[in-house]
Amino acid sequence: MKKLLKTFFLGILAGFAIGLGSFAFVMCKAAGSHIVGSFAFSIGLLLVCFLGLNLYTGKIGFAIDGPKENIINLAPIYVGNIVGAVLSGYLFFFATKNIQSVVDSIDGVVAARVIGYADPWYRCLIMSSLCGIFVFLAVYGYKKFQNQGMKAFAIIMCVFIFVVTGMEHTIANMVYFSFGNAWSWNAVLNILITTVGNSLGAILAYLSIKVVQK
Numbered sequence: 001m002k003k004l005l006k007t008f009f010l011g012i013l014a015g016f017a018i019g020l021g022s023f024a025f026v027m028c029k030a031a032g033s034h035i036v037g038s039f040a041f042s043i044g045l046l047l048v049c050f051l052g053l054n055l056y057t058g059k060i061g062f063a064i065d066g067p068k069e070n071i072i073n074l075a076p077i078y079v080g081n082i083v084g085a086v087l088s089g090y091l092f093f094f095a096t097k098n099i100q101s102v103v104d105s106i107d108g109v110v111a112a113r114v115i116g117y118a119d120p121w122y123r124c125l126i127m128s129s130l131c132g133i134f135v136f137l138a139v140y141g142y143k144k145f146q147n148q149g150m151k152a153f154a155i156i157m158c159v160f161i162f163v164v165t166g167m168e169h170t171i172a173n174m175v176y177f178s179f180g181n182a183w184s185w186n187a188v189l190n191i192l193i194t195t196v197g198n199s200l201g202a203i204l205a206y207l208s209i210k211v212v213q214k
Contacts (some may be wrong), residue, residue, distance in 0.1 A: 001180070001186075005163045006079045007048070007054060007076045007077060008051050008076040008077070008079065009080065009201070010052070010054040010057070010080070010081020011053075011055075011076060011077040011079065011083075011084065012056040012075075012080040012081075012084040012087075012139055012207045013051075013052065013053045013080075013083050013084060014048050014053035014054050014055040014077075014080070014081055014084060014171075015080060015081040015083060015084020015085040015086075015087075015088065015171060015174075015175075016060075016084040016085075016087070016088045017043075017044045017045075017047040017048050017051075017053055017055075017084075017187075018044040018045075018048070018079060018081070018084075018085060018159035018171045018175060019045050019084060019085055019087075019088025019089060019175045020043055020044055020047070020057065021040070021042065021044025021045065021047075021159075021172070022041065022044065022088075022089075022172045022175040022176060022179065023040065023088070023092050023179070024037065024040035024041060024043055024044075025037040025040055025041040025163060026092075026102065026105050026106050026176075027102065027105075027181065027184075028040050029105045029108075029188070030099075030101040030102045030105035031101075033163070035164065036133070037106060037163070038159075038160050038163040038164035039156065039160050041121055041159055041160075041163045041172075042155055042156040042160060042163075043171075044074070044159075045139075045159050046134070046152060046154050046155055046156070048156070049138075049139060049142045049155060050151075050152075054073075054077040055081060055083050056074060056077050056078040056140075056170075056195075056198075057131075057132060057135045057169060057170065057171060057172065057199075058135060058136075058139045059073075059074060059077060060074060060132075060198070060199045061132070061136040061139075061140075061202030061203055061205055061206040061213045062139075062204065064203055064206065065210070076192070077188075078195075081160065081171045081174075082110075082171075082174060085123070085171050085172075085174035085175045085178065086174055086175075086178045087178075088175060088178075089171075089177065089178025089179040090173075090174065090178045090179075090181075092179045093178060093179050093180070093181050094118060094205060097181075098140040106176065106179050106180040106203070107180055109176050109180070110176055110180040110182045110187075111180075112166070113168060113177075113187075113190055114182070114184065114187055115178060115186045115187075115189045115190045115192060115193070116186055117189065119121050120203055121189070123167060123195055123196045124190060124193045124194060124197065125142075125169045125193050125196065126195070127166065127167045127196070128167065128168040128170065128193065128194035128195075128196070128197025128198050129197040129198070129201035129204070130162070130165075130167050130171050130181075130201060130203040130204070131168055131194075131197070131198055131202050132197060132198035132199060132200060132201020132203075132204075133169035133201040133202065133204065133205045134158045134161055134162040134167065134203075135158070135159075135162070135169065135198065135202060136153070136161070136201065136202040136203060136205040136206060137152045137158050138154055138155045138158035138159060139155075140145040140154075140205075140209065141153075141154025141158065141161060142154060142155055143157065150180070160192055164184050168190075168194045168197070169194070169196075169198065170191055170194035170195045171200050173187075173190060173191060173194055174191060176188065177190075177191075180196075185210065188200070191210070197201070
């Protein structure tokens with residue numbers, strides 16, 4: 001039970017870490033700098049990797065070929081990520097709801113992610129699958145490189161690419177919907193699709209690397 005609670009708690013912290021990255025992105029976007037915001041978002045995954053936190057999208061690709069415990073742990077990790085992402089998102093909402101530039105910024109981010117005309121389900125699935133590939137590659141680079149600078153570089157560049165291109169990360173989207181106080185059935189549908197997409201992308205990336213290394 002103690003180990004399960006620790007896994008869950010590290011999942012909550014990972015949700016908060018992604019929340020910080022999402023907050024940095026939205027604030028930079030509000031200041032008119034989408035590019036800087038895309039780089040700033042990487043603070044979330046940097047914290048996850050260097051502090052050893054539990055992020056579902058960073059674990060799923062590696063879990064399929066490891067001990068059975070790794071698969072079982074995905075459930076408390078995912079729930080912990082939800083708690084951390086939603087709590088951090090609403091903290092940002094209450095802290096900035098009277099700042100019009102920030103409200104406009106998060107409204108724009110949310111509008112692009114609600115399943116419907118702006119984000120049809122198939123686009124959401126494709127973009128979240130691509131995001132899953134880049135998150136996996138970021139974590140893979142962190143594990144593969146020995147040099148600390150190269151570890152950070154791998155994470156920053158992979159995150160920059162998936163953020164600047166509009167790929168969708170399910171935990172970040174939870175933060176955005178909470179930050180914009182914009183939860184709806186279409187938002188929930190987005191989370192379900194992006195969870196599947198992120199998982200598929202990460203698993204595909206893992207299997208592809210495994211085939212290449214044989």
